[in-house]
Amino acid sequence: MEFSIQHAKDKxxxxxxxxxxxxxxxxxxxxxxKGAAVMHVIRASKGSNATGEWHRHELDFQFVYVLKGWAIFEYEGHGEHKLVEGTCVHQPPNIxxxxICHSDDFEVLEIVLPGKFKTVAL
Structure with a gap:
């Protein structure tokens, strides 16, 4: 693994x-x-909305932290949850x-292990 400093505002x-x-x-x-993890900031794309399709990810670890706005997610066995600024979510593998929907200014930090993973539509 390499030492890394990123100036995200420039990306x-x-x-x-x-x-x-x-x-x-x-x-x-x-x-x-070297692909062990991926980290990115994800934001709502202007003029688009969530499509609400059920899916799961084949991975080892997924962490989401809401930076701005809000979104409503539904998790099997746990119901609907409104994620707002400051919400921290650990999504277990394959959940x-x-x-369902998000605000126009929705923005999150996401960390996933491994860096490449499979998403399965359900």
Whole structure:
């Protein structure tokens, strides 16, 4: 693993992530950890909304921290939850979930292990 300092404000948001209704800012952790982890800031893409599809991720660890705005997620066996600024979520491996809706300014920090993982639509 490499030492890494990233000046995130200098990195652009791109529209090439998992969901078409989000933009992603890579924080360089995938490269620094040689794929062991990925960390990015995810924000709502202007003019788009969540599609509400159920899915799960085949991974070892997923952490989400809400930086701005809000979103409503539903987790199998745990119901609907409104995530707001300051909400911290640990999503266990393979938990079925979906995003129902989000605010226009929704923004989160997400950390995932490993850096490459499979998402399964349900």
């Amino acid at each position: 652009p948001f791109t529209h090439d992530g998992l969901r078409e209704y989000f933009d992603y800012r890579d924080l360089g952790i995938f490269e620094a950890t 079925r979930h979906r995003e």
